[in-house]
Amino acid sequence: MNNLLNCHKGCQVKVKKINAEYNLKQRLISFGVMKGAELEVLEHAPGKKTIEIKIGKMRIALRAQEAELIEVEEV
């Protein structure tokens, strides 16, 4: 199973499923991170504790723990 945290810098993926609890899921959805959305991994913070992704024209920062919950597939 591939999650967003495993993706290396520059990789383009499509969201398959979000395994987060209700609040976090709503939060992600409000940023447009939902099933079928296409993302690009832009940058990793030191130690890969935080990652930056791009969705549409928006850039979002996520903690590693949150990124792990997002199942993705490569496009």
Added chain:
Amino acid sequence: MKEHIDPKACPIIANHIKVALVGQPNVGKSMLINSVSNAHLHVGNFSGVTVDKTEVLFDYKDYHFTVVDLPGTYAFTDYTIEERVTHDYLCAEDYDIIINVVDSTNLEKNLQLTSELLTMSKKMVIALNMSDEAEKEGIEIDATYMSELLGISCVKVSAAAKTGIEELIDTVVETYTAPKKEPKLIFSEAVEEEIEIIVSYLKKHKYKAVNSYRNIAINLLKNNKKTYEKLHGDPIWTELQPILIEASKHIELHHDTDDIKEAFAEEYAAFNRGIVTEVVRHSNDKKEEKTLTEKIDNILIHPLFGIPIFLFFMWSLFQLTFTIGNIPMEWIDGFFTWLGDVIAPTISNDDVRSLVVDGIIGGVGAVVLFTPNIIILFIGIALLETTGYMSRVAFLLDGFFHKFGLHGQSFIPLVTGFGCSIPAYMSARILKNDRDRLLTLFIIGFMSCGARLPVYVLFAGAFFGEAMAGNVLFTIYISGAILGLILAKVLKMTAFKGVDEPFVMEMPKYRLPALKLIWHTVLTQTIMYLKKAGTFIAGAAMLVWFLSNYPHNETLERLYATKIEKAVDAKEKLHFENELAQKELESSYLGRIGKLTEPIFAPLGFDWKMNVALQTGLAAKEVVVSTLGVLYSIGGDVDETSKSLADNIRQNIPFASAVAFIVVVMTYLPCLAATTVFAKEAGSWRYAVYLFIFTSIVAYVLAFFAYRIALVFS
């Protein structure tokens, strides 16, 4: 009072339009409100804890406008304080029309909120902001076609270039006077079918409602609580409920999810994609070039250079705050001394003179003294925030701070704490989550502020000699910071226990800061500081003045008056004056408290003089040194460089007690001024009491161990 604009107090006339300004963060709402209302606006802040909704009043043609600027929100949820404020306002308050501000350069994302607002059944106008920027980027939006598709008027504006503003207000007036139109929000066939079933059911039973059946159906499917509550009491509910359950099942099945909200989010996204494809044209080549923001980010959040660059920025801000800020500080200090000197001779009564000069002028002066630092720091923070750099900082540092239960953005208030706790508490506002902010507020005090430096310098010099003093100082600062981080972890595991708040944050586009906006924010914040903290602090300063001056011991005064008169030279005179000051302080309320609490502090090796010094230090840390000076008979006007005070202290205070004393100064409550600011930022005086208890326990326990350990070594 301008500060609290009561909507009911506004002149109630027929042509009064109340507008709710809603939009996602970073779409230029505040700038728009500035452009709309020009120079003559009455801005009032009625604040929640830290999130303010701003009300602006202005007249246009025959209409009185009240615009409520609501905090930015990504979706119609109540996750952050901002979102809660906006959500509650839109649902519960009374207003006529919504202006939804969207960023033209990123329409699809912005429409996510818009489509949710469409189900609110309120009149609405969409302001396509930053249209000039969009044009530059080759994005063309057909506003007329968009208005047609949505059934909502869309107006192109640019708050920065001040274009389209009048057209926007005209459209608001037009929409306000025209009858309400049903917005055209179209869902997928599966959802539309279910809506149709519910609508026909409502029609069949001739259900009476203000909103359209379609609107009710959508809200029922979306699990809207209010709509549910309304229908729950109606007889038709028994039959409606199974229909709804069935409908929800169908929709969830269609979207392959078990969460109806997720299904609707997908529906909205699809609808928005449709709108964007219809109305947006890109005149540029499809080939995507790296945007400026991405180029800057390549440097600023570089895995290796990102943190050093940030540290450099912080260092510069600090240099500015505490070097440039100190220049007017001297003037202010000079001004208040001069004011005291001028006023003193005009008051004949000794007590009143002392109250006015030492109590009021001294107390207020101490507050005003910090203003330059605070202004510079606020400008710095406003710059960090408006340019979009703040999010990068959180991105870079969150990994480290998260280990201690803190948030990446906690760094800024914590570092600021090394300068002064007051601006540090204020800058904790950048933390949007309640728990993150409170936790940060609680440990800011462990970052030793500038006012504690004199105490450290005095004791380090007295007990360690000049060669070692520097290292001792450094150790004090570092151990304070480490202690703060450890205590953050402890608090996180106990008092602030709970699931970690998720960290999902937008990294906005870099923007040049708008000077007018920064000026405005800094000005309001500074005025608020002077007004609110000023009244509290002045009052507190007067209380301390009273405690240390009363009751007067007249026999003592008379006795020393003759002694001073008979003194042979100036030196002896000074000696008697000091002795009088010491004895008077000893018999004052403050001195009595010091003696009364002696048994409590005996395990730490403190005598009553040290007690008193620490207790006056609650008012301000600078006072610790001057109190020690008085008590050890050097005269009130001493500073940390006075050689004789250091000698006196070395002779009178045992080494172990001195160590315990430093530990207490490091860890107990910063000062009264800071504590009032803390209470305001935390949202309740209750927290100030907690802070007092928390820091006192930490200080006492640590000082006790420090004392015992130092006893072994000395």
